[in-house]
Amino acid sequence: QTLRDALCGAFVELLNDVEAEVRVAAAVAVADVADGLRGDDDDATAEKLLVPSVEALANDASPQVRAALASGVGSLASCLAGSPVSERVLPVLLGLLRDSNSEVRLNVISNLAKVQDVVDVGRSLVPAVVELAHDAKWRVRAAVIKHVPTVAARLGSLDDALCDGCVDWLGDDVAAVRELATDNLSALAALFGPKWAKQVALPRLVDMCSHAYYLRRVTALKTCAALAHLLPPDAAAHHLLPALLAAADDPVPNVRFNAATALNSLARALLAPKRDDDALSLGSAAMRDDDLPEHDAMDTTADDLIAPLVDSRILPALDRLARDDADADVRHFAAKARDTIAHFE
Numbered sequence: 001q002t003l004r005d006a007l008c009g010a011f012v013e014l015l016n017d018v019e020a021e022v023r024v025a026a027a028v029a030v031a032d033v034a035d036g037l038r039g040d041d042d043d044a045t046a047e048k049l050l051v052p053s054v055e056a057l058a059n060d061a062s063p064q065v066r067a068a069l070a071s072g073v074g075s076l077a078s079c080l081a082g083s084p085v086s087e088r089v090l091p092v093l094l095g096l097l098r099d100s101n102s103e104v105r106l107n108v109i110s111n112l113a114k115v116q117d118v119v120d121v122g123r124s125l126v127p128a129v130v131e132l133a134h135d136a137k138w139r140v141r142a143a144v145i146k147h148v149p150t151v152a153a154r155l156g157s158l159d160d161a162l163c164d165g166c167v168d169w170l171g172d173d174v175a176a177v178r179e180l181a182t183d184n185l186s187a188l189a190a191l192f193g194p195k196w197a198k199q200v201a202l203p204r205l206v207d208m209c210s211h212a213y214y215l216r217r218v219t220a221l222k223t224c225a226a227l228a229h230l231l232p233p234d235a236a237a238h239h240l241l242p243a244l245l246a247a248a249d250d251p252v253p254n255v256r257f258n259a260a261t262a263l264n265s266l267a268r269a270l271l272a273p274k275r276d277d278d279a280l281s282l283g284s285a286a287m288r289d290d291d292l293p294e295h296d297a298m299d300t301t302a303d304d305l306i307a308p309l310v311d312s313r314i315l316p317a318l319d320r321l322a323r324d325d326a327d328a329d330v331r332h333f334a335a336k337a338r339d340t341i342a343h344f345e
């Protein structure tokens with residue numbers, strides 16, 4: 001016990017060292033030291049010596065020290081789980097989330113999975129995520145996008161500011177960020193379901209399909225292609241389809257061939273229920289009438305009205321692009337989409 005106290009005291013001195021580099025190294029190791037202090041008798045040692053130093057580091061003058069602490073504070077919270085000391089970690093976390101340095105805030109969010117089962121930071125995350133969404137460093141923006149689904153799962157919903165931020169990323173100047181933004185919206189739609197995709201994501205995407213900047217239109221179309229199978233068929237047919245058909249007449253070739261690709265995804269999404277029904281009909285031939293599953297007559301009628309849109313609206317648009325478009329790439333992608341749909345049917 002005496003040796004452990006001596007080692008803990010020495011470590012605390014390192015946490016308070018005059019050299020920032022030493023404090024950084026100590027901050028990185030703070031979770032490991034806390035892990036070694038687990039136990040009823042050692043909670044008092046942690047609370048008396050370790051936690052006050054950690055609280056002081058959260059206000060350290062060096063951003064590198066605060067960033068190092070932020071990267072380890074999640075593990076620290078896990079180590080202290082179930083201990084009265086863990087309650088003192090929450091103010092430290094909230095303070096780091098409001099830090100002026102973007103790397104510090106990002107490190108806290110990156111370690112959210114280690115924190116969320118110990119302390120509830122709740123909606124305190126949202127302002128930090130929204131601010132990081134517009135950080136000047138594209139790598140910071142890219143990193144925070146990857147953690148948005150985790151934050152959303154923790155919160156159970158996204159407010160308008162964060163939803164707008166997710167859509168703003170689709171117009172980022174950096175291609176890697178735009179690609180991650182597309183994956184992010186797809187993950188959110190899968191997490192929150194078709195209703196969220198229809199009410200929250202779809203209106204924003206449809207608006208972006210007619211944005212003045214062509215790269216935003218391109219990214220919106222790529223995202224529409226990714227989300228097509230996650231949307232309710234009626235929403236896809238009545239709201240997404242007109243936007244994609246309009247994009248097929250865009251003056252920019254890059255937009256037109258992305259519209260062709262999105263129309264392909266939409267067509268397969270609209271035809272999927274019909275294929276499922278066909279398979280069910282074939283499989284039910286040997287079943288008695290009372291063995292058949294119940295169907296909603298309204299849903300069947302809706303499917304009967306939606307599926308023909310592929311033949312009446314989507315295929316003619318693709319056929320026109322494949323045959324008449326002045327750009328060779330557009331003709332290629334349109335023909336490829338048309339043939340893919342034909343084989344899918």
